Amino acid sequence: xxxxxxxxxxxxxxxxxxxxxxxxxxxxVQNDIPGIDADCxxxxxxxxxxxxxxEEWFDKLPKKEDGEEDMLDMAFEPKKNSxxxxxxxxxxxxxxxxxxxxxxxx
Amino acid sequence: xxxxxxxxxxxxxxxxxCVHQLGIIGLKSEVVDNLDKIGGQCIELYPDKPIYxxxxxxxxxxxxxxxxxxxxIKAFKTNFHLNERVEEIKKVDKKWITKxxxxxxxxxxxxxxxxxxxxxxxxxxxxxxxxxxxxxxILYSIRDKTVFKDKTVCIxxxxxxxxxxxxxxxxxxxxxxxxxxxxxxxxxxxxxxAKQLKEEGKIEIYTKYQLESAxxxxxxESINIKHDDESIKEIKADYILGFFGLIMKLGPxxxxxxxxxxxxxxxxxxxxETNKEGIFAIGDICSYPGKLKLILSGFHEGALAARGCxxxxxxxxxxxxxxxxxxxxxxxxxxxxx
Numbered sequence: 001x002x003x004x005x006x007x008x009x010x011x012x013x014x015x016x017x018x019x020x021x022x023x024x025x026x027x028x029v030q031n032d033i034p035g036i037d038a039d040c041x042x043x044x045x046x047x048x049x050x051x052x053x054x055e056e057w058f059d060k061l062p063k064k065e066d067g068e069e070d071m072l073d074m075a076f077e078p079k080k081n082s083x084x085x086x087x088x089x090x091x092x093x094x095x096x097x098x099x100x101x102x103x104x105x106x
Numbered sequence: 107x108x109x110x111x112x113x114x115x116x117x118x119x120x121x122x123x124c125v126h127q128l129g130i131i132g133l134k135s136e137v138v139d140n141l142d143k144i145g146g147q148c149i150e151l152y153p154d155k156p157i158y159x160x161x162x163x164x165x166x167x168x169x170x171x172x173x174x175x176x177x178x179i180k181a182f183k184t185n186f187h188l189n190e191r192v193e194e195i196k197k198v199d200k201k202w203i204t205k206x207x208x209x210x211x212x213x214x215x216x217x218x219x220x221x222x223x224x225x226x227x228x229x230x231x232x233x234x235x236x237x238x239x240x241x242x243x244i245l246y247s248i249r250d251k252t253v254f255k256d257k258t259v260c261i262x263x264x265x266x267x268x269x270x271x272x273x274x275x276x277x278x279x280x281x282x283x284x285x286x287x288x289x290x291x292x293x294x295x296x297x298x299x300a301k302q303l304k305e306e307g308k309i310e311i312y313t314k315y316q317l318e319s320a321x322x323x324x325x326x327e328s329i330n331i332k333h334d335d336e337s338i339k340e341i342k343a344d345y346i347l348g349f350f351g352l353i354m355k356l357g358p359x360x361x362x363x364x365x366x367x368x369x370x371x372x373x374x375x376x377x378x379e380t381n382k383e384g385i386f387a388i389g390d391i392c393s394y395p396g397k398l399k400l401i402l403s404g405f406h407e408g409a410l411a412a413r414g415c416x417x418x419x420x421x422x423x424x425x426x427x428x429x430x431x432x433x434x435x436x437x438x439x440x441x442x443x444x
Contacts, residue, residue, distance in 0.1 A: 039354050040147065046353070069287065070264075070265075070291040073265065073286060073350065074229055074350045074351040076229070076232050078286055106229050
């Protein structure tokens with residue numbers, strides 16, 4: 001289990017306990033967190049689960065795999081700390097992770 | 107006005123198989139899709155990616171699945187209306203009148219919505235202030251490339267569309283290509299060509315830059331692009347083209363008076379009919395307790411929705427269940443020669 005904090009563009013923050021093995025995207029979708037659409041359902045094919053990872057966490061996460069950066073090209077307002085939340089798998093090590101959702105997904 | 111038994115909105119795998127299920131019970135259908143090709147997400151998002159959970163097909167790609175489905179419905183000679191988005195539907199007497207953004211009108215006895223997450227639309231620049239120039243100087247697709255002759259064109263994006271147009275337009279226009287990172291994801295040959303044109307001074311390429319703002323009153327005179335290191339560069343351009351791929355939008359479906367649950371349409375699981383009589387929803391866009399967003403579930407939903415359409419198309423006939431292996435009338439419809 002890890003506590004993941006999702007901060008909406010408006011500043012509204014929600015912290016959810018997410019089971020290990022789920023993705024940060026699934027944690028959001030299953031708990032009705034707004035701001036993450038995940039249109040393709042986690043296939044790394046749509047870039048609508050785009051999040052910004054806070055700086056202290058960005059380097060701690062496992063690196064992006066092939067294809068994620070390509071998809072981020074299509075994300076809405078990508079930045080250096082952009083990730084696709086469907087590619088971040090929750091584990092105990094991610095306890096305390098904070099992600100910001102963009103103003104919209106597209 | 108095109109008359110048909112059932113209008114299908116969405117030419118993805120679920121819509122395609124539904125053509126089959128309608129066809130074998132003797133119902134005619136027409137299909138509308140906003141994409142320029144048949145196949146929906148399978149063809150737009152993952153044509154080359156393997157799918158492992160189609161029953162009796164251990165592995166196939168999105169493109170192979172689409173091609174097989176097209177083959178399977180060949181006998182029904184279905185009309186596909188591509189590049190068209192359904193805008194309005196209304197009921198007149200017992201018929202549904204449907205109109206697309208291109209003005210095509212359909213009259214059908216039922217409608218099956220198999221629209222996935224909605225229609226594919228171009229992804230736009232995040233910069234709000236430039237929305238008002240869309241279609242004039244800000245473009246997301248090219249209809250007539252001659253308008254760019256002898257003009258300065260600034261192209262944003264790192265995929266094949268951005269690269270191909272940068273290369274193509276460099277023959278007759280001043281081209282500036284801008285991308286958010288150093289790596290391009292297009293075909294290697296296109297990347298090499300673009301770099302070669304840069305060496306030859308035929309195009310300018312700026313990487314690690316994104317659009318920041320636009321200046322001008324009546325029209326855009328120049329744009330600012332911002333580097334990852336926050337530095338700003340001003341570019342004078344006549345046209346600004348963005349190629350960021352496509353995104354799915356529910357669009358006008360939300361305005362048809364259908365019950366909606368988030369971005370999905372609740373249905374009954376007997377016939378997949380919505381709250382509107384004669385309108386059915388199948389595939390990713392429908393929701394019901396236990397719904398799985400699988401292609402195989404969509405096939406099942408389409409089979410039942412097709413039977414649900416039967417009573418609207420042939421109110422005086424009783425639907426009779428038949429197997430394709432043994433029914434002569436089904437085989438006739440499929441064009442099978444014994």
